[in-house]
Amino acid sequence: MPTRKKRPKLAVFKFASCDGCQLSLLDCEDELLLLADAVRIASFAEASSRVLRGPYDISLVEGSITTPHDAERIREVRAQSRVLVTIGACATSGGVQALRNFRDVKEFARVVYARPEYIDTLATSTPIADHVKVDYELRGCPIDKRQLLAVLSALLSGRTPSIASHSVCMQCKLRGNVCVMVAHGTPCLGPVTHAGCGALCPTYHRGCYGCFGPAETTNTGGLEWALVAAGASQEDIARTYATFNTAAPPFRRAQEEQLVQIRLKEGRRG
Amino acid sequence: MPVVLAAADLDALVQALAGRGYRVLGPVARDGAIVIDDVRRAADLPIGLEDVQGPGRYRLERREHGAFFAFTVGPHSWKQTFHVPVERLFQIRRHKEGFSVIPDEAPRQRIALLGARACEIHAIAIQDRILIHGEHPDPRYAARRSDVFVVAVNCMRAGGTCFCASMGTGPRAERGFDLALTELVEPGDHRFLVEIGSDDGAAVAAELPVRPANPEEIGAAASVSERTAAAMGRRLDTSGLKERLQKNLEHPRWDDVATRCLACGNCTMVCPTCFCTEFEDTTDLAGETAERTKRWESCFTLGFSHVHGGSVRSSIKARYRQWLTHKLAGWHDQFGTSGCVGCGRCITWCPVGIDITEEAAAVGLPEKDG
Ligand code: SF4
Ligand code: SF4
Ligand code: SF4
Ligand code: SF4
Numbered sequence: 327m328p329t330r331k332k333r334p335k336l337a338v339f340k341f342a343s344c345d346g347c348q349l350s351l352l353d354c355e356d357e358l359l360l361l362a363d364a365v366r367i368a369s370f371a372e373a374s375s376r377v378l379r380g381p382y383d384i385s386l387v388e389g390s391i392t393t394p395h396d397a398e399r400i401r402e403v404r405a406q407s408r409v410l411v412t413i414g415a416c417a418t419s420g421g422v423q424a425l426r427n428f429r430d431v432k433e434f435a436r437v438v439y440a441r442p443e444y445i446d447t448l449a450t451s452t453p454i455a456d457h458v459k460v461d462y463e464l465r466g467c468p469i470d471k472r473q474l475l476a477v478l479s480a481l482l483s484g485r486t487p488s489i490a491s492h493s494v495c496m497q498c499k500l501r502g503n504v505c506v507m508v509a510h511g512t513p514c515l516g517p518v519t520h521a522g523c524g525a526l527c528p529t530y531h532r533g534c535y536g537c538f539g540p541a542e543t544t545n546t547g548g549l550e551w552a553l554v555a556a557g558a559s560q561e562d563i564a565r566t567y568a569t570f571n572t573a574a575p576p577f578r579r580a581q582e583e584q585l586v587q588i589r590l591k592e593g594r595r596g
Numbered sequence: 597m598p599v600v601l602a603a604a605d606l607d608a609l610v611q612a613l614a615g616r617g618y619r620v621l622g623p624v625a626r627d628g629a630i631v632i633d634d635v636r637r638a639a640d641l642p643i644g645l646e647d648v649q650g651p652g653r654y655r656l657e658r659r660e661h662g663a664f665f666a667f668t669v670g671p672h673s674w675k676q677t678f679h680v681p682v683e684r685l686f687q688i689r690r691h692k693e694g695f696s697v698i699p700d701e702a703p704r705q706r707i708a709l710l711g712a713r714a715c716e717i718h719a720i721a722i723q724d725r726i727l728i729h730g731e732h733p734d735p736r737y738a739a740r741r742s743d744v745f746v747v748a749v750n751c752m753r754a755g756g757t758c759f760c761a762s763m764g765t766g767p768r769a770e771r772g773f774d775l776a777l778t779e780l781v782e783p784g785d786h787r788f789l790v791e792i793g794s795d796d797g798a799a800v801a802a803e804l805p806v807r808p809a810n811p812e813e814i815g816a817a818a819s820v821s822e823r824t825a826a827a828m829g830r831r832l833d834t835s836g837l838k839e840r841l842q843k844n845l846e847h848p849r850w851d852d853v854a855t856r857c858l859a860c861g862n863c864t865m866v867c868p869t870c871f872c873t874e875f876e877d878t879t880d881l882a883g884e885t886a887e888r889t890k891r892w893e894s895c896f897t898l899g900f901s902h903v904h905g906g907s908v909r910s911s912i913k914a915r916y917r918q919w920l921t922h923k924l925a926g927w928h929d930q931f932g933t934s935g936c937v938g939c940g941r942c943i944t945w946c947p948v949g950i951d952i953t954e955e956a957a958a959v960g961l962p963e964k965d966g
Contacts (some may be wrong), residue, residue, distance in 0.1 A: 357830065357881060360881040360882055361881055363751045363881075363882065364882060364883070387778060437657075451659075451933075474736065474959075475881065476878060478880050478881065479878065479879045479880060479962070480879065482879075482881060482883060483879045483883050483886075485877065485879065488876055488877075489899075490899070491862040491899070492861060492894075492897040492898070492899070493858070493859070493861060494862040495862050495865070495947070496860070496861045496865065496892075496897070499681075499861070499862060499865035499866065499892075500681040500682055500766060500865070500891060500892060501681075501709045501936070502631070502672060502676060502681070504626065504627040504628060504629040505654075505862070505945055505947065506673055507652075507673065507947050508652055508653060508654050508671075508944065508947060509627070509628045509629045509654045509655070509671075510628055510737055510947055511653075515948070516947075517858040517860035517862075517947050517948075519856065531627065542897070542898045543858075543898060543912060545855075545857065545858045545859065545860075545912060547855070548856050548857065548858050548948055549858055549947070549948065551948070552652060552947050552948045552949075595835075
């Protein structure tokens with residue numbers, strides 16, 4: 327049997343993000359030494375200041391594109407990477423910072439910064455895939471470390487990673503959980519949310535709040551009445567979709583539908 | 597002849613089974629529902645609890661009657677026990693001379709089902725037909741099924757989403773059990789009528805503090821089942837249903853249900869007869885070991901119908917139609933039986949309460965004019 331000769335080069339790149347997803351890599355305590363044996367860490371600011379030059383066999387990209395400079399930098403990263411994997415809600419959908427996409431970012435800058443003229447920022451926060459070709463996406467805020475290891479192991483052995491894109495409900499049922507929506511009346515976004523977390527929140531008797539973003543097929547309109555029946559207001563629903571994956575198109579549409587209805591109601595009242 | 601066991605002596609049954617080396621599985625209350633788990637003593641059972649079920653809704657309520665089995669079926673089924681949700685099939689390890697394959701054997705254990713309902717016994721028989729006697733037998737499933745003692749319980753209430761009477765699968769267990777209990781709850785007199793269905797059942801009953809049943813008790817048990825049959829939460833007209841469904845594959849009702857269905861897959865997961873699985877291969881970081889895992893899959897995922905070039909059933913409409921027509925029509929062609937035993941789980945545990953009996957009835961009707 328052939329054994330691996332040259333260890334592949336792994337690089338981790340950060341764009342607009344909180345570092346939480348990269349830290350998931352450090353969180354792989356038991357597997358970290360194995361990983362260090364299996365790859366050469368070429369660039370990983372959270373772990374080491376040593377930077378090896380490209381090209382890289384596998385690049386993990388965290389964060390969204392929010393500045394003209396980053397829009398350039400991601401192209402360089404792509405050019406240097408054989409396989410590019412985006413990790414986390416920021417990289418895959420624009421993150422919570424994409425709330426700006428639907429507001430006036432100049433006004434934010436004026437309110438927040440003493441010297442807004444020093445701020446060089448784009449009007450939008452966009453996912454990496456809007457700028458360059460992405461080979462695999464890992465969802466979540468933060469990502470699930472088991473999924474990260476599964477993808478790295480697959481890539482290292484030349485397999486296509488299998489990343490289930492169905493609903494959280496499937497994982498919830500595989501765990502034998504009692505559905506919080508049906509049995510407790512707790513609003514849950516599991517039916518429209520992408521699997522990957524292993525149904526973490528419902529396992530602890532909380533509703534899913536969609537941090538893995540939209541599943542492969544979503545029917546947010548169909549889910550609405552069940553959320554309302556479980557006691558969520560339309561404002562609550564709009565807010566829940568407006569978090570880590572606010573700009574993911576199915577979640578964005580779900581917010582807009584709620585906002586339209588809220589405005590209609592207010593109009594009727596006013 | 598049936599015998600009678602005092603409710604206070606139910607624990608003797610649990611201990612007799614445990615004493616014979618059975619792992620006793622039965623209903624226990626957890627997280628606001630009745631689920632299936634280990635039962636070590638009769639006191640572990642959900643005494644005095646009733647379930648209130650409707651489309652997309654399940655609640656437990658406490659009653660004064662102190663009955664052991666006053667609830668109906670919950671989110672779990674015996675599918676979890678025999679056709680387990682996730683299991684590793686084998687490992688492959690690399691070594692100097694090449695590699696070796698190390699299969700995972702199914703655990704050989706004696707399992708006693710305490711409180712299997714009539715619809716569930718039918719569901720197990722349907723899965724046996726497919727996974728033991730079908731074209732692609734599953735040796736692991738067969739191993740898990742090989743040493744099972746069934747204590748049936750005849751339902752004393754029908755749930756809000758039950759329709760076993762329509763499907764001819766309940767509420768009374770007619771066969772497929774070692775012992776069958778009917779709980780008789782009267783003020784000051786709480787007992788079980790125990791029917792014996794096998795030699796093993798007779799041997800276990802002989803260890804219990806029982807006495808022969810009198811004709812009144814036999815009559816009382818029969819009327820429990822009659823009352824339950826008359827109180828079904830739902831019904832489904834099955835006459836010509838297969839043909840009606842297969843003739844109506846373009847019925848507008850499919851578009852209507854597609855606006856409501858979330859393609860979440862909950863219905864297939866909770867259904868005690870759905871058997872579809874998916875395989876997943878993983879390797880470790882060092883590239884020294886690989887594993888193959890099997891897990892439940894659902895026709896509601898895109899991956900389920902993925903072939904070269906994409907998914908055959910990309911719309912929710914196509915996926916809901918697959919589910920319903922497979923259960924109630926295609927199953928007859930494929931396995932000579934319905935794929936639905938009328939347990940109502942898919943109705944209760946659908947987050948948006950889509951009701952298979954309503955949808956089937958609507959699709960099975962001719963289109964309305966205009
Ligand atoms: S708790 Fe949420 S994720 Fe789990 S099955 Fe229910 S709706 Fe789906
Ligand atoms: S289709 Fe629904 S009612 Fe029929 S057996 Fe499956 S879960 Fe029960
Ligand atoms: S209804 Fe779907 S999940 Fe169930 S057995 Fe048929 S194809 Fe499989
Ligand atoms: S019928 Fe209900 S449980 Fe089944 S996939 Fe559709 S929404 Fe989910």
